[in-house]
Structure formats: structure tokens, C-alpha cells
Amino acid sequence: MNRILVTGGAGNVGGSLAKKLTANPDNFVVVLDNLSTGHISKLPDAAQYPNFKFIKGNVNSLTDISSVILRYGFDYIFHYAAVVGVKRTLENPAKVLTDIQGIKNVLGSQEHRR
Numbered sequence: 001m002n003r004i005l006v007t008g009g010a011g012n013v014g015g016s017l018a019k020k021l022t023a024n025p026d027n028f029v030v031v032l033d034n035l036s037t038g039h040i041s042k043l044p045d046a047a048q049y050p051n052f053k054f055i056k057g058n059v060n061s062l063t064d065i066s067s068v069i070l071r072y073g074f075d076y077i078f079h080y081a082a083v084v085g086v087k088r089t090l091e092n093p094a095k096v097l098t099d100i101q102g103i104k105n106v107l108g109s110q111e112h113r114r
């Protein structure tokens with residue numbers, strides 16, 4: 001069983017990927033998303049797929065992401081959680097910069113697990 005985390009999995013790219021990965025019963029897929037721009041409708045159907053779990057959380061919070069990574073011990077992580085788009089970036093320049101913390105949190109938590 002491959003244990004896979006998709007951050008931003010309620011968004012366009014992450015949601016498509018999570019659905020594709022969940023369709024394979026050899027995968028156990030967890031999506032972490034804060035639903036800031038994403039939507040539940042883009043997630044795989046948890047009632048249909050017992051190998052799928054959604055967790056609402058903020059990847060830029062070390063507490064949120066490290067607890068998920070330490071709990072599940074992922075083999076693979078796809079990191080798509082971000083404030084995306086030119087308009088959103090121009091409207092929230094400081095918020096976009098905090099996404100760098102999300103990358104640090106993902107890499108640091110996974111490294112710590114090993």
C-alpha cells in the first residue's frame with residue numbers, strides 16, 4: 001500500500017491528481033487543504049473510496065502539517081497547496097510569501113520522520 005499525501009488536493013491540479021491516485025486501491029490517499037480557494041466537490045468521494053481521507057488544515061502551520069505527516073508516514077507527498085493566480089498574488093503579496101513556509105514545513109516534517 002502506497003501512502004500518499006496531496007496538499008492543496010481540493011484545488012484544480014491537486015484534486016485531479018487525488019482522484020486519479022484514489023482510483024487505484026493500492027494507494028491510500030490523504031488530502032490536506034484549508035479550502036481557502038479549493039472546494040470539497042473537487043475531492044474524491046470518501047463514501048465511495050475507503051482508501052481516501054480529507055483533512056482540513058493549513059500547510060503553512062507546522063502544527064497542522066507535521067501532525068499529519070507523523071501520523072501517516074507517507075511514501076510520497078505532492079505539494080500543491082498555494083495561493084495561486086496573478087490577481088490573487090497581486091491582492092495578497094504577503095500571503096503568497098508565507099507559502100514558502102509551507103514548503104519548509106513539508107520538507108522539514110518529512111525529513112524529521114526519517
Ligand SMILES: NC(=O)c1ccc[n+]([C@@H]2O[C@H](COP(=O)([O-])OP(=O)(O)OC[C@H]3O[C@@H](n4cnc5c(N)ncnc54)[C@H](O)[C@@H]3O)[C@@H](O)[C@H]2O)c1
Binds near residue numbers: 011012038057084
Ligand atoms: N493550474 C495550472 O495550470 C498550474 C500550472 C503550473 C503550476 N501550477 C501550480 O500548481 C499548484 C496548484 O495550482 P491550482 O491551479 O490547482 O490552484 P488552486 O487554487 O485550484 O488550488 C490550490 C489549493 O491549495 C489550497 N490552499 C491554499 N493555501 C493553502 C494552505 N496554506 N494550506 C492548505 N491548503 C491551501 C486551496 O484551498 C486550493 O484548494 C500551484 O502551486 C500552482 O502554481 C498550476
